[in-house]
Amino acid sequence: MMALLGAVSAYTGTAAAQGGPGGGPGGGQMPPPEVVVRAVQPKDMPLSYEFAGRVNGSREVEIRARVAGILLERTYTEGETVKQGDLLFLIDPAPYEAAVARAEAMVQQEQARLAQAEREWKRIASLFERNAVSARERDETLSTLELARATVAGARAELRTARINLDYTKVEAPISGVTSLEVLSEGSLVGTGMDNSLLTRITQLDPVYVNFAVPDAEMIALYNLMDSGALRMQSRDKIAVQVKLGSGVVHPQNGMVNFTDSSIDPQTGTIRMRASVPNPDKRLLPGQFVRIALQDIVLKDAIAVPQASVLQAAQGMMVYVVNAQSVAEPRPVRIGQALGSEWVIREGLKPGDRVVTEGMIKVRPGAPVKVVEPAQAANQASGKAAAGQGNR
Structure with missing residues (x-):
């Protein structure tokens, strides 16, 4: 682009040295340069936001022993899919x-002790009503009964604990997912501590989560467009995503953003986001790097021009606009997002403006131009090229 500006400056300087438009060797008027223009019109344009992401299981759990003992059996095949409630390991149940x-x-x-205490209470209570025993003896009998009841409750609690521990000897899958390698082999002594209780891991792969980060400036600009009503989309909280593999293949199922962080990472200046993506064929695996593109975001009434028509000037970006008198005027613009081979123009152009898309190198600010059709410009360029070859 800088080379193009250099060429424009060189052309302007040469023309000035030759006396301007009429400064040709024969003193004749040089014809205005031929250009191709496009009358810009607002249209709805889908926006593209694409970021690097990494796949994680939607749920990843460690399978740990909850009672100590000898590991008698592993009942699953490592790496296979298990369902919630499937038996994975069996710990020796005999002690339990x-x-x-x-x-x-x-x-x-x-x-039995409680039954004896109840019978004794009935007898003493009857005697106490006939003043046959003292109040002290009555109170002692009542206390014995209450203590027997509490002891029965404690024994029942111990029985529940023993049954729970017995159930824990059967280690079942808490979620459905894919199992990893076993950590401890059959015959090993397992415990309940952090260092000797891990048996395996299960990862849920349908759906998967894709974690990605969005630059804060880009996210704020997107939110501003949402708030201004310039975008057409479901809502800020319902953003569809498309996942592209490293090979460029598009994952067949789209997902939805289900988490947006409420703060900006001070070290990277990005906002963390997460999408939930269906993965029935297990094509996406934890740790895999992918590209994730936000979908169904449409910029309403957008004005776009070919990227080649946007020039870098000292004051910023500009385009040439041909007015009603066929004079080329430089027009400062503020560009937005690149969509394919076009720039979205945020400011500087209005509907109906005729922007020069071909022949910018021959245009001088404020000079007349001749507007031609693209096919005519291509034919004339081919003719000049053929004439040049003939002169050789």
Whole structure:
């Protein structure tokens, strides 16, 4: 683009040295340069926002032993998909079966003591009504009854604990997902601590999460467009996404953004976001790097011009606009997003403006131009090229 400006400056300087438009060798008037223009009109344009992302399982859980013992059996195949509630491991249940039997016996024993205390209470209460026993003896009997009831409740609680521990010897899948390698092999002694209780991991792959980060300036600009009503989309909280693999292949299912951080990362200046993406065929795997594109965001009544027609001037970006008198006028513009081969123009152009799209190198500010059709300009360029070859 700078080379194009240099060419424009060189052309302007040469023309001035030759006496301006009429400064040709023969003193004749040089014809105005031929240009192709486009009359810009507002139209709805889909915006493209694409970012780097990384895939994670929607749920990743560690499967840990909740009771200690010898690991008797692994009942799943490593790497296969399991369903919630499937049996994964079996820890030796014998000690816990014995604990349940002992707790059941304690419950029966305490229930027998409670029955004896109830019979004794009925007898003493009847005697107390006939003034046959003292109040102290009555109170002691009542206390014995209440203590027996509490002891039975404690024994029943111990029985529930023993049964729970027995159930924990069967390690089941808490979620549906794909299993990883076993950490401890059959025959190992497992515990309940952080260093000896991990058995395996399960990752849920349908759906998966794709984590990505959006530059704060870009996100704020998008929110400003939303608030101004310039965009057509579902809502700020419902943004569809498309996932592209590293090979460029597009994932067949679109997802939805389900999390946007409420703060900006001070180290990177980005806002963390997360999308939930259906993954029934398990094509997306945790740790995979992908490109994620926001979908269904349309800029209403947008004005766009070819990127080649936008020039870099000392004061910023500009285009040449041909007025009703066929004079080229430089027009400062503020560009927005690049969409394909076009720039979205935020400011500087209005509907109906004729922007020069071809022949900018021959245009001088404030000089007349000749507007031609694209096909005519191409034919004339081909003719000049052929004439040049003939002169050789």
